[in-house]
Amino acid sequence: MEENTVKEIEEQGPELESAEEYLHRTSFQRSLTGVYIVWLRDFKRFWRDTPRRLGAFVQPLVYLFLLGTGLQAAFKVFGAGETKYVTFMFPGILGMTVLFTSVFSSISILWDRQFGFLKEILVSPVPRSSVALGKVFGGATTAVLQGMVLLVLMFLPSIFGFHWETLWKALLLIPLMILLALAMTSVGVAIGARLKSFEAFPVLMNFFLMPLFFLSGAMFPLQGLPSWMDFLTKINPLSYGVDMLRAVALKGVTLTTTSNVASKLPPEVLAKIQSDPQLATALQKVFPKMPTVQTQVHPLWLDVVVVAAFGLVMLAIAIWQFNRQE
Amino acid sequence: MDSNGDIITTEDLVKKFGDLVAVDSVNFEVRAGEIFGFLGPNGAGKTTTMNMLSTIMKPTSGTAVINGYDIVNHQNEVRESIGMVFQDPSLDDTLTARENLEFHAVVYHIPRAERAGRMKEVLEMVSLTDRADDRVETYSGGMKRRLEIARGLLHYPKVLFLDEPTIGLDPQTRYHIWEYIEDLKKREGITIFLTTHYMEEAEHCDRIAVIDLGQIIALDTPERLKDDVGGDIIRLETEDDDAALAELKERYPELEMISDPECKLCFERERGEEFVPELIREFGVKIVSINIHRPTLDDVFLKLTGKEIRDDSGDRKEAMMKLASRTGVAPGSRGNRRR
Numbered sequence: 001m002e003e004n005t006v007k008e009i010e011e012q013g014p015e016l017e018s019a020e021e022y023l024h025r026t027s028f029q030r031s032l033t034g035v036y037i038v039w040l041r042d043f044k045r046f047w048r049d050t051p052r053r054l055g056a057f058v059q060p061l062v063y064l065f066l067l068g069t070g071l072q073a074a075f076k077v078f079g080a081g082e083t084k085y086v087t088f089m090f091p092g093i094l095g096m097t098v099l100f101t102s103v104f105s106s107i108s109i110l111w112d113r114q115f116g117f118l119k120e121i122l123v124s125p126v127p128r129s130s131v132a133l134g135k136v137f138g139g140a141t142t143a144v145l146q147g148m149v150l151l152v153l154m155f156l157p158s159i160f161g162f163h164w165e166t167l168w169k170a171l172l173l174i175p176l177m178i179l180l181a182l183a184m185t186s187v188g189v190a191i192g193a194r195l196k197s198f199e200a201f202p203v204l205m206n207f208f209l210m211p212l213f214f215l216s217g218a219m220f221p222l223q224g225l226p227s228w229m230d231f232l233t234k235i236n237p238l239s240y241g242v243d244m245l246r247a248v249a250l251k252g253v254t255l256t257t258t259s260n261v262a263s264k265l266p267p268e269v270l271a272k273i274q275s276d277p278q279l280a281t282a283l284q285k286v287f288p289k290m291p292t293v294q295t296q297v298h299p300l301w302l303d304v305v306v307v308a309a310f311g312l313v314m315l316a317i318a319i320w321q322f323n324r325q326e
Numbered sequence: 327m328d329s330n331g332d333i334i335t336t337e338d339l340v341k342k343f344g345d346l347v348a349v350d351s352v353n354f355e356v357r358a359g360e361i362f363g364f365l366g367p368n369g370a371g372k373t374t375t376m377n378m379l380s381t382i383m384k385p386t387s388g389t390a391v392i393n394g395y396d397i398v399n400h401q402n403e404v405r406e407s408i409g410m411v412f413q414d415p416s417l418d419d420t421l422t423a424r425e426n427l428e429f430h431a432v433v434y435h436i437p438r439a440e441r442a443g444r445m446k447e448v449l450e451m452v453s454l455t456d457r458a459d460d461r462v463e464t465y466s467g468g469m470k471r472r473l474e475i476a477r478g479l480l481h482y483p484k485v486l487f488l489d490e491p492t493i494g495l496d497p498q499t500r501y502h503i504w505e506y507i508e509d510l511k512k513r514e515g516i517t518i519f520l521t522t523h524y525m526e527e528a529e530h531c532d533r534i535a536v537i538d539l540g541q542i543i544a545l546d547t548p549e550r551l552k553d554d555v556g557g558d559i560i561r562l563e564t565e566d567d568d569a570a571l572a573e574l575k576e577r578y579p580e581l582e583m584i585s586d587p588e589c590k591l592c593f594e595r596e597r598g599e600e601f602v603p604e605l606i607r608e609f610g611v612k613i614v615s616i617n618i619h620r621p622t623l624d625d626v627f628l629k630l631t632g633k634e635i636r637d638d639s640g641d642r643k644e645a646m647m648k649l650a651s652r653t654g655v656a657p658g659s660r661g662n663r664r665r
Contacts, residue, residue: 030435037432045420116416120477123380124433125405 034126038134039141042108046142056142057149060097064089064153087159087253088293091245092218094150094173095180098143099216099238102181103209105139106188107201114198128322132189136315139185140178147177160253172248179304180241183311186318193321216242221293237310243296244303250295333358333485333517334379338388341374348374350540351388356485356519361511363531364521365623371540372521373413376489379519380410393484406434409478413489413521415470419463423454423473426462427480434481448476452506468499475506479516486510488520492527504530525623534623538631548623555621555629558598559584562591563614570611 046052064086072085112118121131151170153159160166188205195201215229216238225233233239254274273279298306334356341349349371356362364372377383379390381401390397393407417426424445431441449455452472462470471491478486491507492500508530510516520531528534529548536544536551544551564570567590574581574591584592595601598618606613 033432033435037429041418041421041425041429044425045418048420115419116412116414117418119382119410119412120416120430121433123382123405123408123410124430125402125435126433127402 030125031127031130034130035134035137038121038126038131039137042105042135042138043141045108046138056101056146059100060093060146060150061153063096064093064150068093084253088221088250089219090150090154090159091173091249092216092242094147094177094249095216095238095242095245096213096218097146097150098177098181099184099213099241100209101143101146102139102184103188103191103205105142105185106135106192108138109135109189109192110195110198110201113196129319132193132315132319132322135189135192136182136185136318139188140181143181143185144174144177147181148174154249160249165252169249169251173245176244176248176304179307179311180244183237183241183307183314186311186314189318190314190321193318194324212236212238215239217246217297218242222297223294237306240298240303240306240310243298244300244307247296247300247303253295330355331358332356334362334390334392334519336379336388336390339375339378339385339390340387341371341378341383342386347540349378349385352537352540352542354535354542354545356517357533358484358517359511359515360532361507361518361520361530363528363534364519364537365523365525365528365534365627366521366537367523370537372523372537373489375537376487376519376521380408380487381405406481407484409481409483409486411471411474411478411486411488411491413493415474417462417470417474417477420461422459422461423449423465424458426473427477430477430480436481444480448479451479452476468495468502471495471499471503472506475503479510479514482514483516485517485519488518490521490523492522492524500527525627528623536627536630538627543630544626551623551626552621555625557594557596558601558621559619560593560595560598560602561589561617561619563616564591565612565614567591570609570613573610 068086068089071089072083075083075085109118112121122128151173154166154170155162160169187208191204191208192201195204211232215233215236217233222230222233222239222243254271332355334354336353336355339349339352340347352371352375364375366372374383378385379392379397381397381404385398392404395403395407397404418429421429427445427448428441431445436444445458446455449458452475454469454473454476457465457469462473465473475486475488475491478488488507492503495503504527507518507520511518520527522528531548533545533547534551535542544554546554562570570591571583574583574593581593581595583590584594598620602616602618606616
C-alpha cells in the first residue's frame with residue numbers, strides 16, 4: 001500500500017506542482033480573467049452605443065479636413081507658399097484622437113459609480129489592480145480603434161497617397177498608438193478613480209487636456225517658439241507622443257516647401273539641397289526666410305521611453321487610487 | 327463560523343465621517359443560518375454598518391469577522407464569502423441579465439464549466455428565465471431587484487447581505503421577494519443579513535437588532551422584543567362603562583386601567599387572546615365591542631427611542647449622511663453624537 005503510494009507519487013512527480021505554485025498560478029489567472037471581464041464589459045458598452053461610436057469617428061475628420069484645409073490655405077495667404085499642412089497635421093490629429101478618447105473613456109468609471117455598478121465590482125474578490133487595468137485596456141481599445149479608422153485616411157492622395165510605403169507606416173503607427181493610448185488612458189483612470197462629480201470631470205479634463213494638446217505640437221511644429229513655451233513643450237509628455245507618431249508618419253516626406261525665393265529654384269535642385277542637411281543649412285543662412293519644418297524633435301527611442309515611463313507612472317497612480325478605500 | 331455557531335461577529339465597530347459618528351461602537355453576532363435584521367430609521371447607520379461588513383468601507387476603528395475572516399485584514403476572503411444586494415441598483419443596464427450574471431460569475435471565479443448551470447438555476451429561482459437575454463434597461467423595478475438577488479446568490483455565498491431589499495417596490499413584488507428569501511433560508515441554509523425600516527419586513531427575521539443614532543439599542547427575536555413592550559392593550563366599549571369598570575375591578579383587582587380620557591375601559595394584559603374569551607363568558611354588563619391591540623415593532627421602536635420610524639425625517643438624515651460622507655464635514659445639528 002505504502003509502496004504503491006510512493007510509486008504513484010514518483011510517477012506523477014514531474015506533473016505535480018506544489019500547493020504554493022498552484023495558488024500562485026490560479027491567483028494570477030484570476031487577476032487576468034478579472035482584467036479581461038472588466039475590459040470586455042467596457043468594450044461591449046462602447047460597441048452598443050451607436051451614437052458614441054459614430055460621433056467618435058466624426059470628430060477627428062472635422063479637425064483634419066475643416067481646420068487642416070483652412071489653415072493650409074491660410075498659410076498660403078500669409079506668404080508661406082504651398083504647404084502640406086494637412087499631411088503635417090495628420091499625425092497630430094492621430095495623437096489628439098488617441099489622447100481625447102483615451103482620457104475621456106475613464107468617464108465610464110463615473111457612470112459606473114453613478115449607476116451603482118462600481119459597487120458590484122468593488123465588493124467582488126477581483127483585485128483592484130485588475131479593475132484598473134481592465135479600465136485602462138477598455139479605454140485604450142476604443143482609442144486605438146478610432147485611430148485605426150484615421151489610418152485608413154492616410155491613403156488619400158491629399159495626405160500620404162496610395163503607396164506601399166504608406167501601408168508600412170500605418171502598420172508601424174499601430175503599436176505606437178497602442179502605447180500612447182495605454183499611457184493616456186492611465187491618466188484618465190487615475191483621475192476618474194476617485195472623482196465623484198460629473199460636472200467636475202469635463203472641467204478638469206479640459207483644464208489639463210487643452211494645454212497638453214496645444215503644447216504637444218499636434219497643430220504646429222515645435223520650433224521657433226519663445227523659450228518659456230519651448231520649455232513647456234519639453235516637459236509635456238504628450239509632445240513626445242506626437243513626436244513619436246510624426247517621426248514615423250512623416251519620414252521622408254517633404255512638407256514644405258517653398259519660400260518665395262526657393263520656389264524659383266528648379267524642383268530637382270531644391271529637393272537635392274533639402275536632402276542634404278549641410279546644404280539645407282547653408283541655404284537657410286543665405287535665404288533666412290526659407291522654412292524647414294522639422295518632422296522630428298527627439299530621437300524615436302527617447303519618445304518611446306518617455307511615453308512608456310509616463311504611462312507606467314500614471315498606471316501605478318491609477319491602481320493606487322483604486323486600492324484606496326473609504 | 328466560530329465555535330458558537332456565529333458567522334458574523336463584530337468588535338466595537340465604529341465609523342466616523344468627520345465629526346459625525348455614523349456607527350458608534352456596534353457589537354453583535356449573527357448565527358449561521360438565521361435571518362438577521364437591522365431595523366432602524368434611515369440614517370441610523372444600517373447601510374454604513376453593512377458597507378463596512380461587505381468591505382466597501384473601512385471601519386474607523388474596531389473590526390468584524392465574517393465566516394472566520396477579518397473584514398480589515400482578509401478582505402478578499404470576506405468578499406468571496408458574501409453576496410451583496412445593495413439598496414440602490416447596481417446592474418449594468420446596457421447588458422442583458424445573462425451578461426450581468428456572467429460578469430459576476432467571472433469576477434467571483436466560478437469555474438467555466440459550472441457557470442451555465444448556476445445561471446440557469448438562479449434565473450429560474452427568480453422567474454427571469456424568459457427574459458434572461460433582454461437588456462436590463464427594459465426591466466421593471468421588481469425584476470431588477472430579483473435579478474440582483476439572483477446575482478448575489480450565484481457564487482453560493484455563506485452570507486447574503488440585503489440592504490433594504492424591497493424598498494420602492496409594490497406590495498405584491500415585496501411579498502414575492504420575501505417568499506424567495508424564506509425559501510432560500512430553508513433550501514440553502516444560507517445566512518441572511520438584511521437592513522430595513524419596514525416593520526412588517528422585520529417580522530420575517532429570526533432576530534432583530536434595533537439601531538438608532540449609530541447604536542444598537544435592542545437585539546432579540548421579534549416576539550420577545552414585543553413582549554418586552556408589555557402585554558396586549560385591550561379596549562372595551564360597553565352599554566354602561568361605570569358598571570363595567572366596577573365589575574372589572576372586582577374580578578381582576580390587579581388590573582391597572584390606562585388613564586386616557588378618550589378611553590375609559592383600556593387596560594394592559596398579558597396574552598389578551600386568552601383573557602378576552604374568559605372575560606366575556608360571565609361579564610354582567612353588555613359589551614358593545616372589544617379591541618385587542620398587540621404590540622407591534624412600531625411600539626417597540628417607540629418605546630426604545632421615544633419616536634416613530636418615519637420615512638420623511640429619515641430621508642433628511644440620509645441626505646445629511648451623504649453630504650457628510652462626501653465632504654467629510656458633519657452637519658451641525660446632531661450635537662449629541664459629536665465626540
